[in-house]
């Protein structure tokens with residue numbers, strides 16, 4: 758396999774002015790799972806340490822984002838909904854989205870975002886991260902150290918709203 762092309766894009770903490778760019782990337786990455794701008798703005802307001810963007814350092818254009826926040830294991834936040842508040846505990850986290858603009862895929866940017874998130878959560882005393890794999894990304898998430906776990910009936914019902922290939926996955930921090 759040949760070397761990957763060099764990319765100028767870099768991950769950095771999300772800022773309030775990035776939200777519109779985040780929403781644009783979300784629209785292209787998850788065309789079947791609409792989430793309102795307010796959902797992204799709320800996650801950022803509630804837990805900025807779990808929000809990162811992949812951006813061009815010169816133009817500041819957003820080409821990717823990662824959003825995660827404290828959330829109980831075995832529970833999935835409803836899509837396109839405001840959370841209101843987060844649990845006080847900083848042990849279990851939910852990786853809500855990792856998405857790259859199509860132009861920014863295949864360049865090796867995904868792993869560094871996950872590593873950056875885990876480093877930050879470890880420093881907060883985090884123990885585990887869960888997510889819902891969609892878009893045929895089971896193998897991708899396995900490559901990032903996550904494993905699919907069996908879902909009980911309640912979890913299965915919630916997963917069904919994410920599409921037939923949705924799987925609940927977890928990884929220890």
Ligand SMILES: CC(C)(COP(=O)(O)OP(=O)(O)OC[C@H]1O[C@@H](n2cnc3c(N)ncnc32)[C@H](O)[C@@H]1OP(=O)(O)O)[C@@H](O)C(=O)NCCC(=O)NCCS
Pocket residue numbers: 786787854855856857858861862863864865866867868888889890891892893894895896897900
């Ligand atoms: C999933 C996504 C973030 C991966 O980004 P990417 O730029 O392709 O990933 P990278 O180039 O950093 O690749 C990282 C590794 O994962 C592998 N990989 C990427 N997508 C994969 C997939 N769908 N299945 C299996 N492996 C995959 C790459 O081959 C690479 O492996 P390597 O390190 O052994 O070379 C990107 O495809 C995306 O934004 N998709 C749309 C949004 C989405 O579905 N997000 C996940 C929702 S749960």
